[in-house]
Amino acid sequence: MINVSEKTVVKTPATGGALESAQGRTTIADTVVSKIAGIATREVTGVHSLGGGAARAVGALRERIPGSSTNHGQGISVEVGEKEAAIDIQLVAEFGVSITDLAAGIRTNVINSVERMVGLSVVEVNIDVQDVHVPSEDDSDDGESRVQ
Numbered sequence: 391m392i393n394v395s396e397k398t399v400v401k402t403p404a405t406g407g408a409l410e411s412a413q414g415r416t417t418i419a420d421t422v423v424s425k426i427a428g429i430a431t432r433e434v435t436g437v438h439s440l441g442g443g444a445a446r447a448v449g450a451l452r453e454r455i456p457g458s459s460t461n462h463g464q465g466i467s468v469e470v471g472e473k474e475a476a477i478d479i480q481l482v483a484e485f486g487v488s489i490t491d492l493a494a495g496i497r498t499n500v501i502n503s504v505e506r507m508v509g510l511s512v513v514e515v516n517i518d519v520q521d522v523h524v525p526s527e528d529d530s531d532d533g534e535s536r537v538q
Contacts, residue, residue, distance in 0.1 A: 501515060
């Protein structure tokens with residue numbers, strides 16, 4: 391499982407985080423941050439899919455149901471405080487991609503997206519690489535074997 395650092399996020403009541411100004415208060419639900427983080431993670435080249443094995447299986451079944459939509463928060467868990475957010479991401483990487491570069495790219499994209507869209511400071515983005523996707527011969531388009 392993902393290690394939690396010494397940085398903590400003060401959790402507010404079930405409504406999520408709050409942004410206050412003289413004109414009023416804005417609350418951000420955890421699901422909003424998780425969707426933004428999920429979309430930002432999928433944008434990074436080298437991410438095959440999000441979530442652990444069970445989450446991916448449920449997601450694949452969900453996508454086969456007519457009229458259903460993709461769960462953009464799959465594989466993402468967040469803690470949203472009044473001014474800060476912490477994000478944990480589970481993913482499957484593409485084979486051949488530098489995992490350290492992939493993690494750095496994901497962190498940058500997620501932090502920029504969340505901070506820009508919701509105004510919360512992202513204190514940490516923990517990434518748990520669950521597996522590496524290796525393209526099988528079934529995925530090739532040419533239908534020819536490499537060895538003859």
